[in-house]
Amino acid sequence: MQITRQADYAVRAVLYLAHLGRGNRAATSKIAEEKHIPPSFLAKIISQLSIAGLLNTSRGARGGVTLARDPGEITLLEVVEAIDGPIRLNECAHDDGMCGLSNDCPLTSIWQEAQRDLVNRLSGTNFGQFLEK
Secondary structure, three states: OOOOHHHHHHHHHHHHHHHHOOOOOEOHHHHHHHHOOOHHHHHHHHHHHHHOOOEEEEOOOOOEEEEOOOHHHOEHHHHHHHHHOOOOOOHHHHOHHHOOOOOOOOOHHHHHHHHHHHHHHHHOOEHHHHHHO
16 A cells, blocks of 8 residues: 555645644745645645645635644544545455455455554554654
8 A cells, every 4th residue: 555645745744834833824835845745736735635624724915824723633644534535455454345255365354454553553643743753
């Protein structure tokens, strides 16, 4: 499994805003420049993160982007899933009925456990933790 480039850019943007602190605005052009994200790509990402309730945006001379919540309240899982959708290592890890072999397959439980571990790891990691390092 590999997260998309778009999700990677989203993580970089949220991390940049986390370092600024909640309530501090950044222009999308500044985020794009500092984090090496194509500006047109970043606009779409910001929109998706805003729809997910992770960012607030405002237009105009004093506009910009801010975190919607404290960095410690935003998980890595939320950011990745806002862009890529739910984590799915394999169809059978999500839905036992997707594969006709799942009742007899020794791999189903491994895929399910690996997916559960990854989701738990990402949901247990918040952007406040990155500020401590």
